[in-house]
Amino acid sequence: MLITGIKSKPVYAPLQTDTRGRYHLMLAMGAGAAPLLRVIAEMRVVAGPSLKNTRVLFVSDAAAPEVEQFKAATVADLQTFPSTPALLERFRAILQKSLMGTRLYVAGPESFIGLAMKIALEFNLNKDEIRAEECGTLARRVYCIHCRATTEDVRTNIVSCIGCGRWLLVRDHYSRRLAAYMGVMVDAEAPGELPPLKEVFL
Amino acid sequence: MSAVFKPEETFRGDFNYSNSPQAVRRFPLPFAEDNYMYSVNIEPHLPGPLGSVTEFAFDVDEHYVAECRERAIVLATEPLRYQAMPHMMSSQWDCLELIMESLAHDYPAHFSLAKQGNRWHWINRPLEIDQHFTFGDTATLPREPLDYITRQAQGDFVVMDQREGDLWCEAGMVTTQADWSLDFDLGMTFKEWHGPVPLAHELQVFDRALKFLLNLRLGQPVRRLNWTMTINPRLDTSPENYPQWGTDRAAVTAQNAGDLVHLRVELQGLWRLPRSNAVVFGIRCYLISLRQLATVPKWARRVHRVLKDLHPALVDYKGLTRYRDAAVQWLAPFDDGSPTTSGTAPE
Amino acid sequence: MNDAQTITVEVIGVEQVTPLIKHFKLAPAAGGSLPVFSGGSHIIVVMQGAGRVHKNPYSLLGSPLALDTYEIGVRRMEESRGGSHFMHDAVEVGSRLEIAHPVNLFGLDKIARKHVLIAGGIGITPFLAQLEDLHGGSVPYELHYSVRSSEHAAFLQRLQRREGERLHVYYDSEGQTIAFETLLATQPLGTHVYVCGPVGMIKHVIATAQSCGWPDSHIHWEQFSAPPVGDAFEVFLARSKLSVHVPPDQSLLESIEAAGVEVPYLCRGGVCGFCHTRVLELDGELVHNDHFLSEADKAKAKSIMPCVSRANCKRLVLDL
Ligand code: HEM
Ligand code: FES
Numbered sequence: 001m002l003i004t005g006i007k008s009k010p011v012y013a014p015l016q017t018d019t020r021g022r023y024h025l026m027l028a029m030g031a032g033a034a035p036l037l038r039v040i041a042e043m044r045v046v047a048g049p050s051l052k053n054t055r056v057l058f059v060s061d062a063a064a065p066e067v068e069q070f071k072a073a074t075v076a077d078l079q080t081f082p083s084t085p086a087l088l089e090r091f092r093a094i095l096q097k098s099l100m101g102t103r104l105y106v107a108g109p110e111s112f113i114g115l116a117m118k119i120a121l122e123f124n125l126n127k128d129e130i131r132a133e134e135c136g137t138l139a140r141r142v143y144c145i146h147c148r149a150t151t152e153d154v155r156t157n158i159v160s161c162i163g164c165g166r167w168l169l170v171r172d173h174y175s176r177r178l179a180a181y182m183g184v185m186v187d188a189e190a191p192g193e194l195p196p197l198k199e200v201f202l
Numbered sequence: 203m204s205a206v207f208k209p210e211e212t213f214r215g216d217f218n219y220s221n222s223p224q225a226v227r228r229f230p231l232p233f234a235e236d237n238y239m240y241s242v243n244i245e246p247h248l249p250g251p252l253g254s255v256t257e258f259a260f261d262v263d264e265h266y267v268a269e270c271r272e273r274a275i276v277l278a279t280e281p282l283r284y285q286a287m288p289h290m291m292s293s294q295w296d297c298l299e300l301i302m303e304s305l306a307h308d309y310p311a312h313f314s315l316a317k318q319g320n321r322w323h324w325i326n327r328p329l330e331i332d333q334h335f336t337f338g339d340t341a342t343l344p345r346e347p348l349d350y351i352t353r354q355a356q357g358d359f360v361v362m363d364q365r366e367g368d369l370w371c372e373a374g375m376v377t378t379q380a381d382w383s384l385d386f387d388l389g390m391t392f393k394e395w396h397g398p399v400p401l402a403h404e405l406q407v408f409d410r411a412l413k414f415l416l417n418l419r420l421g422q423p424v425r426r427l428n429w430t431m432t433i434n435p436r437l438d439t440s441p442e443n444y445p446q447w448g449t450d451r452a453a454v455t456a457q458n459a460g461d462l463v464h465l466r467v468e469l470q471g472l473w474r475l476p477r478s479n480a481v482v483f484g485i486r487c488y489l490i491s492l493r494q495l496a497t498v499p500k501w502a503r504r505v506h507r508v509l510k511d512l513h514p515a516l517v518d519y520k521g522l523t524r525y526r527d528a529a530v531q532w533l534a535p536f537d538d539g540s541p542t543t544s545g546t547a548p549e
Numbered sequence: 550m551n552d553a554q555t556i557t558v559e560v561i562g563v564e565q566v567t568p569l570i571k572h573f574k575l576a577p578a579a580g581g582s583l584p585v586f587s588g589g590s591h592i593i594v595v596m597q598g599a600g601r602v603h604k605n606p607y608s609l610l611g612s613p614l615a616l617d618t619y620e621i622g623v624r625r626m627e628e629s630r631g632g633s634h635f636m637h638d639a640v641e642v643g644s645r646l647e648i649a650h651p652v653n654l655f656g657l658d659k660i661a662r663k664h665v666l667i668a669g670g671i672g673i674t675p676f677l678a679q680l681e682d683l684h685g686g687s688v689p690y691e692l693h694y695s696v697r698s699s700e701h702a703a704f705l706q707r708l709q710r711r712e713g714e715r716l717h718v719y720y721d722s723e724g725q726t727i728a729f730e731t732l733l734a735t736q737p738l739g740t741h742v743y744v745c746g747p748v749g750m751i752k753h754v755i756a757t758a759q760s761c762g763w764p765d766s767h768i769h770w771e772q773f774s775a776p777p778v779g780d781a782f783e784v785f786l787a788r789s790k791l792s793v794h795v796p797p798d799q800s801l802l803e804s805i806e807a808a809g810v811e812v813p814y815l816c817r818g819g820v821c822g823f824c825h826t827r828v829l830e831l832d833g834e835l836v837h838n839d840h841f842l843s844e845a846d847k848a849k850a851k852s853i854m855p856c857v858s859r860a861n862c863k864r865l866v867l868d869l
Contacts, residue, residue: 001381001398001518001519001521002398002399002400002518002519005400006397006398007393007394007396007397007403008390008393008394008395008397008398009397020759020762020764021762022734022761022762023762095738098737098738099734099735099736099737099738100733100736100737100738100739100740100761100762100763100767101734101761101762101763102738102762103762121389123662123738123739124658124660124661124662124738124739125738125739126366126764126766126767127366127766128764128765128766129764129766143386145383145385145386145441145442145444146441146442146443146444146445148282148385166445171398172397173386173397173398174394174397175386175387175388175389175390176389176390176394177388177389177390178386182383182386182441184441184444185444185445185448188444188445188447188448188449189448189449189451189452189524190449190452191449242822289659289660290659292682296585363659363660364656365656365658365659365660366766410822410841413840413841414822419650419652420584420586420650420651420652421554421584421650422554422650476584476585476586476587476613476651477585477586477587477613477614478587478659479587479589479590479653479656
């Protein structure tokens with residue numbers, strides 16, 4: 001069974017402006033603010049000082065220094081959210097009213113990117129409408145193939161499933177629909193034989 | 203082949219399963235040579251010789267009734283082994299039509315289909331089913347069309363939508379698989395769901411296969427063979443139930459390998475579907491123990507050589523690591539080193 | 550196309566629907582039914598013309614579920630490969646034609662949240678069948694149909710009857726044009742646009758959609774995988790000991806077939822690899838149009854995919 005080097009694992013690239021887009025919807029969490037600020041600076045070279053078609057949704061407390069930086073970058077429409085679910089709810093409401101020509105930029109930990117992409121999929125946003133840059137923790141969402149529970153924030157090579165308690169081996173096989181990696185019972189062939197627990201997704 | 207069904211067979215528990223001598227003779231050995239590596243092994247799905255597994259579009263053999271019962275057992279506790287996304291409904295009807303028409307045409311003694319416009323009458327004698335329904339109207343069937351018809355067919359089925367120059371795995375009935383999960387792979391593209399396969403991406407097998415399938419023509423189905431090994435004649439070697447079958451792999455020894463280790467061959471057929479322009483992938487699984495396989499001397503020699511020299515990445519991927527050596531040892535006495543003729547037919 | 554894969558049909562109806570367009574109804578000559586198809590499909594019609602065989606693609610425009618007939622609309626093309634003239638001048642009720650199984654290169658996106666269909670003139674044909682699929686569904690759609698004048702508006706009554714407010718017709722003769730910019734700038738996320746019509750219109754729709762920010766994956770246009778035309782050349786088939794002339798408007802594969810030599814094929818579109826043929830001698834260059842051979846193989850010029858590829862040379866010898 002292949003564990004690493006699986007081609008379904010998403011590959012991210014540094015964010016770049018998609019100059020063909022007409023509306024730019026940007027989501028960030030934590031360290032994801034930096035790539036967005038970089039893109040916004042890039043866009044201003046082309047668009048001039050006003051970025052009226054650009055919106056930023058940011059998971060952070062309102063007093064975070066990045067908020068000032070976004071304001072200084074003259075983003076007209078900046079909203080902050082206390083949590084990822086709160087941001088995603090707003091994101092969904094915005095997509096309901098968005099027009100063709102919208103580009104999505106997501107920056108943050110992979111689990112954050114995955115959850116945003118999962119919603120974007122429901123609105124039939126294709127690969128050529130979404131850009132994502134991974135920054136921050138590599139902690140994974142892991143879908144237990146045996147009991148179908150998703151364990152969040154997994155940093156180790158094996159993890160005890162939040163649903164069934166089995167020790168799962170975390171494979172690189174990734175589902176965009178589930179926004180999760182596959183977890184498979186690690187000692188199914190030799191019960192009790194566990195590899196050493198290692199922090200690998202930091 | 204007018205098979206005599208063996209309804210008492212089981213694919214779990216006591217594993218009451220074997221192949222009749224006729225079934226051994228028609229077993230689709232996937233090795234035309236003494237070695238094996240991935241390739242774009244696709245050929246037109248044209249009718250094969252009388253009695254062969256490719257004589258008809260869908261092969262119905264002596265295990266038919268028992269395999270349908272096995273599927274029902276799996277679904278009773280795990281309904282998500284069947285899934286279909288909402289936009290796949292027209293492809294579901296396409297699949298139902300393809301399977302019903304093929305079975306009724308090829309096995310008139312067992313199945314019949316009568317149509318009056320959209321009013322269809324389907325009879326499946328081996329499973330004692332007699333169903334009147336309106337084609338295109340889901341409410342007239344007890345289940346969704348794909349669910350309904352694949353419960354009456356051997357092998358797994360996956361249906362792919364075609365868009366954005368790719369194939370998307372968006373419906374399927376998968377209860378007899380070799381360690382992959384429809385629930386996990388649903389919604390993936392061709393290269394994503396093939397992600398776990400080693401070497402083949404680098405050999406450009408998937409680039410070429412995808413290009414080929416995107417151009418698959420109506421009325422010109424194709425097929426290929428794939429293989430792995432399974433301990434016991436177990437059809438449901440799903441990742442979902444790995445906790446139940448994983449330990450089997452550790453139980454193999456050079457003494458019991460002949461009875462425990464089974465060659466598992468998948469006859470995979472691909473059809474373009476007319477209404478939906480989707481593609482259906484049928485994965486028909488054949489199991490044979492090494493002991494039964496060795497009744498054909500050429501096959502024993504060949505499988506011994508293939509297994510002995512199999513690329514380590516394939517040994518690992520196919521899950522053979524724990525018992526490959528035992529299987530090779532068990533087969534060794536059948537291999538006197540004499541040459542094998544090319545092709546798969548017994549000598 | 551070998552015999553097993555074509556269907557003989559008889560023309561059971563011909564109607565001049567506009568000054569340039571004829572509408573043909575085809576029924577299976579042997580009785581029975583025709584294959585079901587999906588909206589947007591076309592068939593290759595094989596015509597035994599004087600001295601040569603024409604193989605032209607035409608969109609199927611009837612209901613995909615009416616299995617007793619296929620319907621096609623044929624516009625008389627000024628500079629055609631000859632097939633449309635043959636259909637207009639030589640085909641009448643009772644004529645027999647060979648057709649291949651339908652192929653769909655212009656399917657609707659099944660997960661679109663809305664469809665915008667744009668047709669110019671004869672470009673309406675693929676949409677007629679797609680509308681049958683869309684009609685009963687829950688996904689919103691609209692059709693914009695641009696024609697020269699009312700006498701050129703083929704199938705208009707049929708459309709008006711079924712589509713009502715979803716149909717928008719524009720007459721060139723009255724100076725009406727589709728406001729592409731407004732149309733494409735105001736579509737909800739998840740919309741797909743489909744265009745079929747004159748090349749200029751297709752290019753304009755693509756450019757406008759792109760300038761409104763549409764990504765390519767949401768823009769679709771009808772595009773036949775017909776083999777590209779090129780200069781005429783001669784080929785010698787070594788095993789058959791035959792010299793074959795390949796005219797500009799016939800593919801290498803068609804020309805070889807016309808000489809009575811069978812070449813295995815599956816896609817006739819340069820992807821499947823079935824028609825792969827070894828090149829034994831060449832004194833010029835090959836024009837590779839396939840997606841099968843690697844760049845390295847193409848550079849070696851030791852093999853060719855005759856379904857789509859050609860040559861610029863004096864002498865080409867193939868292992869056939
Ligand atoms: C379009 C229909 C097809 C479907 C739905 C399909 C599905 C799958 C799946 C689910 C796997 C297992 C992946 C895993 O380990 O998670 C697999 C393996 C594989 N597939 Fe496909 N496949 C299709 C067509 C093809 C074609 C046309 C080829 C042509 C070469 C191919 C070659 C392979 C190979 C080489 C493997 C590895 C098998 C092994 O070593 O056991 N597949 N396929
Ligand atoms: S026929 Fe498929 S590549 Fe030529």
